[in-house]
Amino acid sequence: MTTPTTPRSTGTRATRVIGIAAIVMSAWLTLFGLVLSPADVAQGDAVRIMYVHVPSVWLAYLAFIVTAICSVWVLVARGRVPGVDRVAGASAEIGVVFMAVTLVSGMLWGRITWGVYWQWDARLTTTALLFITYIGYLAVRGLDGSPEQRARRSAVVGVVAVAEIPLVHWSVRLWRSLHQEATVLDTDLDVDIDGLMLFTLFVGVIAFTLWFVWFVLHRARVMALAALVEERSLDEALAERAAEVPAGGQN
């Protein structure tokens, strides 16, 4: 039996190009976000938090959508697509990290702009619950069982989590509408965004999307290697034992 050669790294020419592009875009984002773009009339320099916050929330939702699509794929294929399952898992891990960045940066911005860390707004509450849901998703991925079983189980959680988003958002909005008028968030949306600010946000979204692709490719390959190691270690241990026997005689 020929064993497939193990790659020395998870990088390829494509990931290197994406990685360099992500670094360039990030440098560009830093330049535009911190130096070139103006401070906001109302929010002052706090508006610069948005250049991290908005791309993070975009990335997190993108990651969860990728996880959901891969989860449906896994369920349709009855768990027999390990590559798709790994992309679902890698994407969810990155989504959770950037959801945390979103929540923290949002709360810091809220403290400066609204005077409070938290508002019981539909978007904020949905985001927080979604964050917990995907922590649960990652916990399900860590359960023991065969790879196919694990893929199917986590795919079920991935599908339910996405079905949850509109229901949670709707219920929280209905709940808040009885208690208060339009929230600060809603009025903020009507504010005209300065052209340069919008462009900076756009640069941020591109940069973060490139990071997302780069992270997913590497993480999914690391997962594939981990699966390979797990599969191979037993075979190799047996082969080593078999090789030892003639050398050591019939002992």
Place this chain on the structure above:
Amino acid sequence: MSTPPGVVATARMIAARDLRIEWRARVVMNQVIPFAAVTMVLFAFAVDDTGALGRLAPGLVWLTVMFSLLLCAQRAFAIESADGALEALRVAGVDPVGIFLGKAAALAVQLLALAAVMVLAALILYDLDPPAGGVVLLVTSAICATCALAATGTIYAGLAAGVSGRETLLPLLVVPVVSPVLIGATRAVEAALGTGGTAVADGWPWVGLLAVVAVASAVVGALTFGSAIRD
């Protein structure tokens, strides 16, 4: 060879079996309901203000039901995995949709009984004075809410059945997903009991929300349950 029973017949058999097991073992009645009742007493220690307790009563009732759901859902699959009953059902070719609907229905019946006891406990312990016209709203919202809770609980408890570490995993999975039920059921019961200063009629939109969540969870559960429990 006789033809296998349809989904509804399977669901009815599974539900009847689960309820019969509960009737004989009395785990929900003798263990979960007393736990829920003492939780209602503990809320009174935590809040320590009869007026505030009255206003909070609907939320406290549904929080207690949600905690109990975690125990009941766990129990619903403990009886399956103890002697490999779920594997036996699958080997026998029983439709997983039927298993899901049956187990969810049995769980819903148990939760509904539990919710009824908790509402009664709240009426007595928290000194409530409900309007007469709220009974229909109360019963309808409780049915919708328990169905939604039962469906969600069944999906996740089935998924985690027989896996080590499920006791701590199940709450993490279930609680965020049932949050719309907690919001809807609390507001509907608030209107039905007249504790939130809202009219009974204000509670009906929440029943709509609860019904949508119940149907959505049942559909998602029916579609995915087979994948969740397969080895």
